[in-house]
Amino acid sequence: MQKIKSPPKRLSELARRLDGEWSRLSLPRAGEVVIVAVSGGADSTALLLTLDELCRARRLDLNLLVAHLDHGLRKASKEDADWVTKLSHKLGLQAYVRRTDVGQKAKRKLENLEQAARSTRYEFFAELAASSGANLVLAAHTMDDQAETVLMRLLRGSGAEGLSGMEPIRPLTSDSEIRLVRPFLGWARRSDTDQYCRSRRIRSRVDEMNEDSRFLRVRVRKQLLPLMETFNNKAVETLCRTAALLRDDAAALSTYAGQLLQKASETEPISQNIALNTSILAHSHPAVRRRVLRQWIASRMGHLRRVEMVHLLAVEQLLEGNRGRAIELPNGVLVTRRRGRLYLSVKKVEKQSRNL
């Protein structure tokens, strides 16, 4: 590994902006163990080095741990892991590397590889956080990643929640107290991290999968976004602003739906399950009603896997009395309308067949 140019005496532009975002996000400045997810690409390398700048300048006093998951998908992946380890040691930081075989784990079609890689990474981070006492995991996603995510969701079909893109701060997993933080997401461009790495004379690693046009994300990055930038050279910023607006919309609608869910909830005497009052639902806005139905199903099932808009629309038909008295949803869920109430039950057959 080449010699890294030592940080400038004054903070770099990128480090100063990161410092500002740190305040805006009300993140802790001292006394914390913080995991930094570093793939070795320009974004995460720049994140690690700017955090190091802020620590050296005493703007932060954090115990940084570097985490690198070797997905085992490429020949060069071992070299990436070594590179990240060496970089960490040069900075006087500990690096934790885990090697897995994501391809084996996915063993399904290409698009699911991304999903499998993500869940494996998150498991690794969660375990590392638990053993090290970290409350924060930092990821280096930029505005460019956000714009790509928004476009992928748009292409696949999505409402406000999906088009909101990634959140700057969220729980690492749905019930986790560990927070996943993306301090570059709101303001940094990929060109900023590239330029930063060049200015520190560091050659970050290039992930060949980032060039593999079988991945939707790569085609969005290489084809769709560049075309959109010929229409509006601020396309990335514009998409990110739309995502932020829709995130606020989705949050407000979720609150209203939660209130309506409470109002419409009626507890069944024996099972203690929650039934919904149909006339309260029937008089509510479709946008809120569909979210009530989602929250209701999620609270009972623990998830919303495979539940799609078409299912919610079917339940709405049920509400209006246009479509019999029962609707079957995925995962063996049955929604029944009876005497002014909607009931949710889970078919036993399905449960058994899953155990086979």
Add this chain to the structure above:
Amino acid sequence: MQKIKSPPKRLSELARRLDGEWSRLSLPRAGEVVIVAVSGGADSTALLLTLDELCRARRLDLNLLVAHLDHGLRKASKEDADWVTKLSHKLGLQAYVRRTDVGQKAKRKLENLEQAARSTRYEFFAELAASSGANLVLAAHTMDDQAETVLMRLLRGSGAEGLSGMEPIRPLTSDSEIRLVRPFLGWARRSDTDQYCRSRRIRSRVDEMNEDSRFLRVRVRKQLLPLMETFNNKAVETLCRTAALLRDDAAALSTYAGQLLQKASETEPISQNIALNTSILAHSHPAVRRRVLRQWIASRMGHLRRVEMVHLLAVEQLLEGNRGRAIELPNGVLVTRRRGRLYLSVKKVEKQSRNL
């Protein structure tokens, strides 16, 4: 003009689906004067001919009037007007043609030409509706037009309202009782209208402006949508579904904002102007608060021209006390924070300078 193939004895597929949509939209079936906007392109020609089918089959009993605005933008536009007139006469319908010079009217940059053309058309339709007693104006926009509109708004920067695209039914102008109806918008593709015209052996007119790549809409149609269809061959349908979901979201949020506006409104004793209670606003969801501010400004000014997200964010800063006590908005509007209230005033100077 060539001979039109007479309608099939049984209703065409397109006419049958139009009939279904007519019911879904609860449109009147008899005793009404209805204006059909016909440019002479495949979409509006197909709309006129399928309406004619439904009238001949006694599914509808409406007095159809054909309206054609000759925008005076192209050499061939007079020929289009003649073509539409002849087609109408063949169907036994009256055609109303008006010639204007939209180019003269716009005399600004290219993009505004579309805007000028639209407002001129709407004025023409409104006058014709008033003189003929029509309550409905039908326009032939398809799902393809909707998808293009959504993408144009996305490229320019937009929230849920903009990304909702066009509405299937709306007032012709903001305070009009005449309804603009787009009965193709929810389900018909441009390929459907093309195919229909071919099946009736009618060569609809081609608008050269539809080929002029200086227009954003044309580039979206010719470049962006085809690329998106290589990612998802149902891209048009997917975009239309997203638009419909966001339209529901925007409608719900607008209702909540209206309720909050009422709750936060405090009438000033002398002027009878409405001030807003800042602590009620401060505790509301940003997504709803921004819509309250928009509704408040619109109710006072009669419009929201030039008011953008950046202005609403500035007023939010004012609410939080982070940015002095006054914010200047476009159109000479001043928002002031004073003793727990937001006041809106219109600068006299601006009014005078406008009169010069």
